[in-house]
Amino acid sequence: MQNISEEKCKLVEELGLSFEDNHNLPPLAGRIYAVMILSSVDGHSFEDIIEITSASKSSVSTNLNLLVQLKFIEYFTKTGDRKRYFRTTKNYLRITLEEYLESIEKELNLVKKVNSFNKEHNPEKFKKNKNLGLIFQEYLTTQKENLETTIKKMIAFNNEFDQL
Template identity: 55%
Template structure:
């Protein structure tokens, strides 16, 4: 499978973002990016190995990680022994759920910091109250926005 230069660059760019955001290996991130940028038909294992120019065992190990995380799934075609890989129908939902989980953890810590400073460092809380509360509000807004998008995704999936 020959990639255009534009697609190669985009796989690399998307892969770097995924690597950082999802804490995946560089190869898993690029495989995932490749599948995001591929058709719904997905790609065969051989096509992924050829495109990634990596060993079969490395590609296999990284695909297994992506399968376990439910980022990708696979299917077979009748009469064809090959497995075809594609992004999971839930990959956007999974990504948003991971983001909201991290934001909620951070929000909990920020609320504890604000409460602690209010009770134990009243002068600091008085001087920095607006900053801590603005950040808390920002995190709450992000959570609410992501929850709203998750409901919209769920409604979309129920229509399909």
């Protein structure tokens, strides 16, 4: 981490680590993403990233491409300049939430499956824990709804913003 303040550097590490396990990204990808979120510059070049992260060309290349592929970041070009410039996609927060939503939906399905399996095969156990299982299912459902309304809000905000 060069050319950035110590405060920012620390926050990059912390945020990077968080991306790392929330989105299953390699450490370097998490850090690159964090750098972009915490920066006011609109567009970091390949070389900028190499310098800031002190990583090799090949690693930076791989991880930038990964982030692009996952739509966390995008790149643009300037006329008369062969370089690519990278920045976070406008919808990165929404993408994060959509990812969560997907995983919550999966979990909810699994919990329903488990509940109905136990209802059928372990009726006594199910009776005992019925309410707990259902409370859990209820929790996941509420969480799913919260996600869905939040995503809608974000879409609405972006539409509004685009009209300006």
